[in-house]
Amino acid sequence: MTLLAACALPRSGPNKNEIFDGAVERGGDAQVIYVNDHVTRASAFAPAYGFSNSFRNAGQVGADEIRAGDVLGLSIWENVDDGLLTSLGASSTALTEIQVDSDGFIFVPYAGRVRAAGSTPDQLRQTITERLSVQTPDPQVTVQRVAGDGATVSVVGQVTSQGVYPIERPTRSLSAMLARAGGVAIDPEVAVVTVKRGNDSGRVWLTDLYASPLNDIALRPGDLIVVEEDQRNFTALGALGGQTRVPLGNETINAVEAIAMVGGLNSQLADPTGVFVMRDEPESVASRVLGKPVIGTQRFAYVLDLTRPNGLFLARDFIIRDGDTVYVTEAPYVQWQKTLGAITGSASTADSLTSIGN
Template sequence: MQSVGTKTLLAVACIVGIAGSGCTSASGPRGAAIIDAATTTVSASADSESRKFVLLDVSVRTDSGLPDASFSSFQKSFGAAAQQTRVPNVPFGRGDVVQLTIFENAGGGGGGLFVPEASAAGRPGNFVQLPQQTVDAAGDIRVPYAGTVRIAGRNAESVQREIEDKLKDRAVEPQVFITLVTQRASEVSVLGEVNQAGRFAVSQAGERIVDMISRAGGIKNQGYESFVTLQRGGRSVRVPFDRLVKAPEENVFVRPGDTVYVSREVRAYTILGATGTQSRVIFPAERLALAEALGAGGGLADARAHPGYVYLYRGEPRSLLEHLGADLSRFDPSQHVIPTIYKANLAEPTGLFAARRFEVRDKDVIYIADSESAELLKVLQIVGAVTGPIAQGTSSVYNARRANDF
């Protein structure tokens, strides 16, 4: 006669065999069934580029001294013109309305070209103010006795000197002043996620990017979700809005014809594995450290997670990995972005320090591996779920038999 223990083991074997045979219910086709039913299977070879990656410890990255997040720069992208600290000159342009005032030295009473002799003594000043005129499509204005003068793209000082040179042989010591009445050409467009998009004239006092955004009513969204694109001279450069505030050198002067576009980008990372929640987590700030990202994702599950096996997946530039000492000889030389896995060992005393310095980026994937004990616990839970009812039934039979013996 078989013992109770033997019967229990046979029952477990039968149940496990039934579960493995696919007789139990499932939410869909099992993985093995899909693989077996495939007409043709194409798999990447072991040496395929898609299977290659670099494994780095996060401390290697944080100890390198290189910045964790690289952003474009207005200051560096637009050269010396963007790096200037003084207010740029705002030139005249087509469509601007200007007015000329011409002074003459008619103090001797003899009059001058613009101040007749008969009226020179009775005038409050020896000057004449010409009618306002609009800079034409060619960028010109017309000045009596001086002819056509090209002023588009020039500042007031150079225009005044040219007109004075053209009048000096006819007028008496002429002095010319040109005034901008209405500015139409020297404008900047501010578009996108602002409260009052439009075109705004650039004042002679000079205005920076944040000034123009302020004139457009400010940004609609949080600063860490907003990005600013500056289009100038056929180039576009995009930086985070918060960087304009935290790095004043990036808040460069705008120039006529610039386009400032504010966009919203919700950055997020994905956290998977033995964590409190497996989900896509939105960045709560412009910069986010790995330790903060783990906390925002629910932290490590105490009963499952192995604190020594925390991984972060991303693509890194080839030049960066070479700088960090990675051997890339087995990768295709034309591959500029290399699949990279960073490993954080939070079981070490210094692991959290490295995790606090390592920055998470948009679209990163964080994976927390299960511990070996968690795998064993899963097996024991399955066995316990199967053997528990059998053991309970066997115990009931045994107790009944003992009761009959008395």
């Protein structure tokens, strides 16, 4: 009965031997690997944020170029008392809120259907002037481009003012557009900026955006800018100072730092020879670690023995990645203590019951 009770004693998870029993060599489905210098180098794969060349090489949008969807304002002066467009006694007429249609054209009375998309306001002014001059002497035309929905981007997420913003001369770059939206509304250290352009997307840390001009990409019409808090994290379990999910932030975290972030090893429970980092490795990384080709994603349980002469150095060099589980087993004597406690506790309970019976 005592042995059965001992087997059912509470604990924080599997012990070291039980994890090793799940190794591929023993019929399990996990690669259980002791960490060494080769493993730290081969597994040091950290997906980095950044923009591809297609984003970085895109030229800036011409702030004055008229596009379908833009709204224009025209003012026309005529050199006669009773002009084509001006009323009697007036020298000019204003045509406001003229939207460029989906084909890129606008309609101007007496000038007809005029192609506006692709032109600058000055080029469009010349075109309208030439068409009107056939019917009225020496017309004078001004064209004002009001940014419409032809050259806009959407800014959403953790910014002060979400919305649809026009790409104008001061806001043609990513950082300028974020400033136009009032800046980010979360801690800049954990803010990630994603730009979605058609079927492509790229993301960058906000701090890296401001640190490198290469990340301050030119915006294109239709871009979607999303600002969000980074969600990368690892989970800490077992004989640690705390058992929780821990954000990675924008720093590179090693195993020593990961353990320290949750209060270190529990000195009353932890087995320093049984520190495990569990993750799913992509095919390319798994092949480098094992030194042989494998097919598909592989389950790995990396073992860190902190009692070895270089154990702490290896743990310092082993990088923690998004989705990792850091698990520390209990020391073997802990279960013995629990077993003895259960036995002595049972004996004490029996003596108490006997005393009550007497």
